[in-house]
Amino acid sequence: MLHGIQLALVSPVDVPALAAAYQRNRNYLAPWEPLRPDTFFTVEGQRAVIEAKLALHQASSEMPWVLFDGKRIIGTITLTGIVRGPFLSANLGYWIDGDYAGRGIGTAAVNAVVDLARTRLGLHRIQAATLLHNPASQRILNTSGFAQIGLAPQYLKIAGRWQDHLLFQRILEDPL
Incomplete structure (x- = not known):
């Protein structure tokens, strides 16, 4: 993908690495995510999260990927709420390890997922939302x-309170 970063469907073998990634980034991600119970950051908590994500993937309503630098997981990117029929749409969510922020990895990951959504999933549209005070994500x-x-x-209820978001969409048939 970019600078040796790999995009891979999340797997049960990712449980310890994903728990470690969330532990490393707990404070960094806190302003941008829902409040998380302490168990979320444990191996057991991530096992439950991954099992739920893979069940949704099996039902064709979610595509959960991890970003891997060859040594550790450095983020996730997910298409959720995949709807077929005349809508052919999904929601996009992502985060990048604080140590890797600002290197273009988020943009490369989003572009890769847009391409997969168009070519492999046959989607028409992807929607994303950002907090008003998140210019980095808006730039991506x-x-x-x-x-x-x-x-x-x-x-969305982020960092313990309901917050306004800017909504974005990408019509996948439209050229950049």
């Missing part, structure tokens, strides 16, 4: 061809 989406489509008041 803008660079990856997403267009801002609106403001969603009190959209």
